[in-house]
Amino acid sequence: MTKKITIEPVTRVEGHGKVTIHLDDNFNVAQTRLHIVEFRGFERFVQGKPYWEAPVLVQRLCGICPVSHHLAAAKAMDVIVGAGTGEGLTPTGKKMRRLMHYGQMFQSHSLHFFHLVSPDLLFGYDANPGIRNVIGVALEHKDLAVQGVMMRKFGQEVIKATAGKKIHGTGAIPGGINKNLSIQERDFFLKGADPFNADYMVNWALGALEFFKGYHKANAQFIDNFSHFPSNHLSLVRKDGALDLYHGVLRAVDHEGKKILNDVDYQEYYKYIQEEVRTWSYMKFPFLTSIGKENGWYRVGPLARLNTCDFIPTPLAQKEFEVYKAYTKGKPNNMCMHMHWARLIETLHSAEVIRDLLKDPDLQGDNLVVKGKKCNEGVGLIEAPRGTLFHHYKIDDNDQITMANLIVSTTNNNQPMNNGVNFVAKAMMNGKKEITEPMMNAVEVVIRAYDPCLSCATHALGKMPLEISLYDSNDKLIDRKNK
Amino acid sequence: MSKPIIATTSLAGCFGCHMSILDIDEKILDLIELVEFNKSPIDDIKTFTKQCDIGIIEGGCCNSENVHILQDFRKNCKILISCGECAIMGGLPAMRNGISVEECLKEAYLDGPTVTTNTEKILPNDDELPMILNKVYPCHEIVKIDYFLPGCPPTAELIWGALVALLTGSEMNLPYEVVKFD
Numbered sequence: 001m002t003k004k005i006t007i008e009p010v011t012r013v014e015g016h017g018k019v020t021i022h023l024d025d026n027f028n029v030a031q032t033r034l035h036i037v038e039f040r041g042f043e044r045f046v047q048g049k050p051y052w053e054a055p056v057l058v059q060r061l062c063g064i065c066p067v068s069h070h071l072a073a074a075k076a077m078d079v080i081v082g083a084g085t086g087e088g089l090t091p092t093g094k095k096m097r098r099l100m101h102y103g104q105m106f107q108s109h110s111l112h113f114f115h116l117v118s119p120d121l122l123f124g125y126d127a128n129p130g131i132r133n134v135i136g137v138a139l140e141h142k143d144l145a146v147q148g149v150m151m152r153k154f155g156q157e158v159i160k161a162t163a164g165k166k167i168h169g170t171g172a173i174p175g176g177i178n179k180n181l182s183i184q185e186r187d188f189f190l191k192g193a194d195p196f197n198a199d200y201m202v203n204w205a206l207g208a209l210e211f212f213k214g215y216h217k218a219n220a221q222f223i224d225n226f227s228h229f230p231s232n233h234l235s236l237v238r239k240d241g242a243l244d245l246y247h248g249v250l251r252a253v254d255h256e257g258k259k260i261l262n263d264v265d266y267q268e269y270y271k272y273i274q275e276e277v278r279t280w281s282y283m284k285f286p287f288l289t290s291i292g293k294e295n296g297w298y299r300v301g302p303l304a305r306l307n308t309c310d311f312i313p314t315p316l317a318q319k320e321f322e323v324y325k326a327y328t329k330g331k332p333n334n335m336c337m338h339m340h341w342a343r344l345i346e347t348l349h350s351a352e353v354i355r356d357l358l359k360d361p362d363l364q365g366d367n368l369v370v371k372g373k374k375c376n377e378g379v380g381l382i383e384a385p386r387g388t389l390f391h392h393y394k395i396d397d398n399d400q401i402t403m404a405n406l407i408v409s410t411t412n413n414n415q416p417m418n419n420g421v422n423f424v425a426k427a428m429m430n431g432k433k434e435i436t437e438p439m440m441n442a443v444e445v446v447i448r449a450y451d452p453c454l455s456c457a458t459h460a461l462g463k464m465p466l467e468i469s470l471y472d473s474n475d476k477l478i479d480r481k482n483k
Numbered sequence: 484m485s486k487p488i489i490a491t492t493s494l495a496g497c498f499g500c501h502m503s504i505l506d507i508d509e510k511i512l513d514l515i516e517l518v519e520f521n522k523s524p525i526d527d528i529k530t531f532t533k534q535c536d537i538g539i540i541e542g543g544c545c546n547s548e549n550v551h552i553l554q555d556f557r558k559n560c561k562i563l564i565s566c567g568e569c570a571i572m573g574g575l576p577a578m579r580n581g582i583s584v585e586e587c588l589k590e591a592y593l594d595g596p597t598v599t600t601n602t603e604k605i606l607p608n609d610d611e612l613p614m615i616l617n618k619v620y621p622c623h624e625i626v627k628i629d630y631f632l633p634g635c636p637p638t639a640e641l642i643w644g645a646l647v648a649l650l651t652g653s654e655m656n657l658p659y660e661v662v663k664f665d
Binding site for chain 1: 511
């Protein structure tokens with residue numbers, strides 16, 4: 001049998017992230033676009049599958065934070081099997097899932113900081129890319145590299161103990177969980193020899209935070225001003241306003257802190273959020289319906305979460321949160337590069353939550369699953385490492401999925417990332433006819449701050465290959481560079 | 484003797500296989516002493532700068548760009564490994580193979596509950612976007628593949644074992660329980 005594949009004549013670089021810049025007659029920036037070039041079709045091809053397969057199927061959107069998809073789908077299926085939302089499960093079910101999720105938050109944030117961001121901080125943003133990478137860190141700053149590797153490993157092992165596997169696990173099932181945590185598994189994390197134990201992870205998270213704060217002090221001008229622009233912010237918060245990464249109500253604030261979405265039940269998220277489709281990207285552009293397409297876009301992720309929540313329910317992270325909030329005098333923080341600071345406060349919070357949860361005897365309970373009256377529709381939301389993740393399913397009487405709608409975290413940050421690129425282009429490109437090396441670096445730095453899960457929305461690990469194209473006012477290509 | 488050179492890429496995969504490479508944990512520090520990485524998302528090298536010994540491919544081919552990159556890997560690597568179910572047989576993305584691309588696009592951009600304001604029925608179709616293939620292809624249908632590592636993802640131990648076997652020229656141990664889709 002012969003197979004025919006049509007291939008475009010023009011070879012392109014591995015460009016999961018692609019930027020185009022259009023200039024006006026005076027060579028000033030008229031328009032910028034960050035194109036997302038991958039498309040999968042999950043919404044359609046999960047149709048017809050039995051609902052209980054969704055938590056294991058849909059997580060294969062993303063191997064970087066599969067636990068988020070696994071749990072968001074499971075939460076939607078909780079509703080479908082009549083087990084209620086989030087807090088309706090048995091104490092063991094609820095706490096095992098929380099442990100799994102905070103394990104993932106810890107590993108993902110550690111990965112981002114140590115593997116992706118630390119090379120920039122250690123070697124400088126303009127250093128030779130041949131050194132400015134995680135392998136360079138490992139060769140020249142071995143202690144830090146070991147710390148990063150071990151923190152990620154700790155989170156991955158927590159996931160394995162709760163989900164069964166480090167990547168694409170099966171722990172969460174509709175209405176609960178399929179295992180508890182044995183005493184032996186618990187002690188592996190609580191009583192392991194230094195540095196592999198929960199107490200040590202809290203200390204290391206504190207250390208990473210100090211490292212960043214030191215860098216900030218020495219480079220305040222850059223960290224505070226680079227791609228700093230006002231926006232709305234959205235996330236789940238616990239009912240009492242606490243930071244909660246597993247469950248809560250949906251809250252959004254504007255750039256000055258005014259609530260524009262006031263702690264609503266997310267089962268009806270589609271009443272508040274719509275997505276705009278644009279011809280030039282496979283990634284849609286979500287916005288708050290009440291404000292509209294033009295100004296209703298918002299940011300999600302660590303920066304947004306620390307803007308929407310009122311406090312952090314663990315003592316060390318709360319103390320750091322107070323320092324962080326004082327920097328902006330309690331107002332929402334709109335500084336792009338402060339995302340790294342917020343992410344590290346969440347890393348510390350996750351370490352504290354894991355340590356405290358591990359001591360909870362409910363994890364050894366054997367009442368794992370709740371059953372109720374089945375219905376045919378459910379929505380599951382979770383705060384993934386990169387921000388709010390939406391899963392929405394409908395099923396028919398044969399238990400087959402008939403509708404799936406997903407808004408992944410990075411999609412929520414689509415407009416902010418585009419604005420970030422625009423900000424950088426205007427600052428560095430106005431009046432120029434070619435793309436410069438500092439310009440390429442700046443675009444990469446702004447996109448990386450959002451820690452785009454380029455698997456969920458596209459691909460590529462934080463450091464995505466970039467192609468930047470520059471067009472004049474007649475739409476003629478005048479420069480193209482790859483990085 | 485110079486160090487063996489490794490390159491990696493993720494095509495239509497989820498990056499889980501790359502994460503599984505990182506799951507070798509402390510051994511990653513040994514690995515970078517033993518080998519040199521070239522084009523790979525793990526470092527920051529974005530185009531091939533020299534001929535490589537081993538290329539590790541995650542993901543199958545779902546668009547024209549994936550095909551170009553895979554061909555580029557074949558050209559630049561002596562040994563090519565399909566790593567994980569997507570590279571070996573298309574994996575989960577290949578679940579769309581029984582469905583037309585139009586139907587998938589329609590569901591995502593026209594029919595969902597959060598695109599009701601898309602009254603102009605806009606679909607992504609810009610020249611800047613690579614062409615979606617009619618179906619998702621496993622890598623060995625596009626180029627010659629030398630080895631296949633099963634799993635979703637293959638475990639860190641399996642990936643490590645394969646690299647050690649290749650680098651030392653020894654036989655690889657493939658116990659029956661790893662040869663499955665999971």
